[in-house]
Amino acid sequence: MKRKEMFRNITLLLILGLLSQTQLIADNNEDQGANTYNRFSVGLSGGVISPFTDVRENPFFPDQDEITFGGRLMLNFHLSPVYTLQTNVLYGEMQGINTEENREFETDLIEATLNARISINKLLNPQGRYSESVNFYGFVGAGLLAYRSRLYENNEIINYYGYKDQGHTTDNLKPELIIPYGLGINFKVSERFDIGLETGFRYSTSRRLDAWPYGSDHKDQYNFTSIGITIRLGSNTRSMDWAPLSEVMYPGDVTRIDDLERRMDTLAEDAEALHATHEQDMEAMRVQVEGISSEKAEIMQRTVQLFGAVEDLAGEVSRIDAEVEKLKEGPDQFYSVQVMALKEELPLDEARKHLGIPFDLAVYHINGWYKYISGQHKNLEEAILHMQRIWGRGVRDAFVVEYRDGMLYPR
Numbered sequence: 001m002k003r004k005e006m007f008r009n010i011t012l013l014l015i016l017g018l019l020s021q022t023q024l025i026a027d028n029n030e031d032q033g034a035n036t037y038n039r040f041s042v043g044l045s046g047g048v049i050s051p052f053t054d055v056r057e058n059p060f061f062p063d064q065d066e067i068t069f070g071g072r073l074m075l076n077f078h079l080s081p082v083y084t085l086q087t088n089v090l091y092g093e094m095q096g097i098n099t100e101e102n103r104e105f106e107t108d109l110i111e112a113t114l115n116a117r118i119s120i121n122k123l124l125n126p127q128g129r130y131s132e133s134v135n136f137y138g139f140v141g142a143g144l145l146a147y148r149s150r151l152y153e154n155n156e157i158i159n160y161y162g163y164k165d166q167g168h169t170t171d172n173l174k175p176e177l178i179i180p181y182g183l184g185i186n187f188k189v190s191e192r193f194d195i196g197l198e199t200g201f202r203y204s205t206s207r208r209l210d211a212w213p214y215g216s217d218h219k220d221q222y223n224f225t226s227i228g229i230t231i232r233l234g235s236n237t238r239s240m241d242w243a244p245l246s247e248v249m250y251p252g253d254v255t256r257i258d259d260l261e262r263r264m265d266t267l268a269e270d271a272e273a274l275h276a277t278h279e280q281d282m283e284a285m286r287v288q289v290e291g292i293s294s295e296k297a298e299i300m301q302r303t304v305q306l307f308g309a310v311e312d313l314a315g316e317v318s319r320i321d322a323e324v325e326k327l328k329e330g331p332d333q334f335y336s337v338q339v340m341a342l343k344e345e346l347p348l349d350e351a352r353k354h355l356g357i358p359f360d361l362a363v364y365h366i367n368g369w370y371k372y373i374s375g376q377h378k379n380l381e382e383a384i385l386h387m388q389r390i391w392g393r394g395v396r397d398a399f400v401v402e403y404r405d406g407m408l409y410p411r
Helices: 002-032 120-124 255-291 296-329 348-355 380-392
Strands: 040-052 068-078 083-098 103-119 134-153 156-161 174-188 193-204 221-232 334-342 362-366 369-377 399-404 407-410
Touching: 040 083, 040 193, 068 221, 083 134, 083 221, 103 120, 103 174, 120 134, 134 193, 255 296, 334 348, 334 380, 334 407, 348 362, 362 407, 369 380, 369 399, 380 399
Parallel strands: none
Antiparallel strands: 040 068, 040 221, 068 083, 083 103, 103 134, 134 156, 134 174, 174 193, 193 221, 334 369, 334 399, 362 369, 399 407
16 A cells, blocks of 8 residues: 555655746747757667566575576657656566476567656756766656466466466456556767666565465566667757756746856946046046136136036946946846746735745736745845745746746746
8 A cells, every 4th residue: 555655645746846847948039949850759668577466486586597588669758857658668588486386487478558758867956967878767657568468287277367278278367457667767878879777676466466365465567677779750860868957947037146246346446446436536637726816718618618527527426327327236137937928917915825835926027927926035045946936836837937028937
């Protein structure tokens, strides 16, 4: 029961992640144009099938006589550098022995599954440094298994499924539901090819894969460990599976805000220097006016020129002061977290109550959509931390956006 609950929780988390990733990709495509990465690839692998059933020689590692082989065909759709949807068809044989009870079984099987594959190294370190030629991943899915099995005791058939005539003639395959899960690693060989290693278990709803349903209460499982090759389809060899996260999920240069802050500091220093120069010029003007006693015409001419210069200087100071104050109020762009987008406007209090979050919200009407955002941050890192806090409140489809030129751009 605990194992079923674990599989259900893992599957639910993957579905939520895929939904949020799909929304992020859709927003990026809407705001940035068609995606330039190829999303499809096919794969072929072969490997060893090992039983984990009631009839087997060892509890963990299979006996040499229990090792059989299978082949698998895969079709992949890469939603993003982190998430991939994968369809699989596996054909192979499985066998197990129990020398103590002088039993052995043989099973022919065909499985078809739909898996969700997630890049672990990219998910855990989305903006850090990671290898661009090695992809470590985990997967979980669901599918259908069709099989025939026969159990022998002292070389005589004592039980069977998918056979007739006392187990000597093949009959219709028996269907069962399975849940595949496991780990793998891919190595990028070129822009067109990958090679990979993978090991995964298939948890079945049956106790009859070994044709012996009378053993323990545990369901039958089997392991498939394989090596294979992946080929990217289409003329575009730039695969979404290997796309840089900075281009797909977190586009933009986060150093622009730092550069703007440095420019603000420099301009403030220049304004202070200009104020000091203005005071000095005004003092010099007063000294000159007091020292004038003759040649009134020349004095008036020089005074007019001096006041003209002072007015120009005061205008320049006022302009720079206005720019400094504008910069102190904050840049014309900031980072925020988009939590919801609606066609019809919803009051902010109702939106916050609907989402179940305590954070302040703001709404922008852009391209016919009412987009609700939370927070205003000077740098991308603070916005990502705020997004994670919102995720922790249950809004898993929230994502980081950049407000610039009256528009919201997904990051």
